[in-house]
Amino acid sequence: MSATVDILVPFYGDAALLREAVASVLAQHDDRWRLTVVDDHADDPGELAAWFATIGDERVRYLPNPANLGLTGNFNRCLELVEHDLAVLMGCDDRLLPNYVGTVLDVHADHPDAGIIQPGVRVIDRDGRPVRTLVDQAKRHVYAPRVSGRRTMAGEQLAISLLRGDWLYFPSLAWRAATITSVRFRPDLRVIQDLALLMELVQRGERLVVDETLCFEYRRHAASESSATAFDGSRFTEAGTFFADTAARLREHGWPRAARVARRHLSSRIFALTMLPKVLRQRAGVGALTRHVFGRA
Structure with missing residues (x-):
């Protein structure tokens, strides 16, 4: 068939x-x-x-x-x-x-x-x-x-x-x-x-x-859900929790290199950094972005 x-x-x-x-x-x-x-x-x-x-x-x-x-x-x-x-x-x-x-x-x-x-x-x-x-x-x-x-x-x-x-x-x-x-x-x-x-x-x-x-x-x-949550910072609060959880599960799964990449989540932090100037201008979501960018990996 x-x-x-x-x-x-x-x-x-x-x-x-x-x-x-x-x-x-x-x-x-x-x-x-x-x-x-x-x-x-x-x-x-x-x-x-x-x-x-x-x-x-x-x-x-x-x-x-x-x-x-x-x-x-x-x-x-x-x-x-x-x-x-x-x-x-x-x-x-x-x-x-x-x-x-x-x-x-x-x-x-x-x-x-x-x-x-x-x-x-x-x-x-x-x-x-x-x-x-x-x-x-x-x-x-x-x-x-x-x-x-x-x-x-x-x-x-x-x-x-x-x-x-x-x-x-x-x-x-x-x-x-x-x-x-x-x-x-x-x-x-x-x-x-x-x-x-x-x-x-x-x-x-x-x-x-x-x-x-x-x-x-x-x-x-710009009307997409991902764009809206990037500006209010909730995207990055969610991402930080996800990557930490994923790193723990990958360690348990026996994939230590993947776990390290998840713990660092560098690309997500770089993306948050690129959003920071726009967020600073509108003064919303600043705390979530700065924590995601500069917090401990």
Whole structure:
């Protein structure tokens, strides 16, 4: 039986950008996909439901939550809906390029036991134009490993790489269904859930395949949850606790080098340092940032 990609979109944002995301799925060259939008946001889900009804494609589902689950709860609801071979937790403001489904299915066919697939990503701004940011340039040129074609990573090597600087684009990842449905997002985390989930899977022995084929557009704009929590400092309070906890667990797991990288969490502290001038101007979140930057590693 041919493999199929479950594309799940936890929605809580801009309806216009969601329509762009949906259109990018409908434009796939490979038709082996199913799209499920789980709405945890709309004041009037009837309007969006009517729009989805006009699509007329049985592979597209629109499911408004009867009660608001919150960001983490909605992500976990999406995990409950996975039924096919691969799953993607696509951002509601991101876009697939037309070759996305075909690309990840090709990688899956060559590496059927790999739990995580990272394809090539282009970063776009609020208006859909390609953009280069300091964060993304650091991901690409400082933290990401060199890849020519494809590369497989696993074990402590992968843990160290991600803890030095999380260079993955979580909404672009394709997951083997058995891998992603075996975990849940942590309700005590707001921003760093993706890295926490990845580290849990890496410790379990899951492998990551990186394929450089460009097929995904990741939208970065100031309205994101991560941007807001960076400015108020809560992102870094959460990060400090996470890295300390992760360092302890990695020591117990027998990965001392990865534990040292987690304890230092240098890239997270550098990012906090870059945010400090802006935070000082608005005089909010200063204490959390300074503790994260200058506190003991």
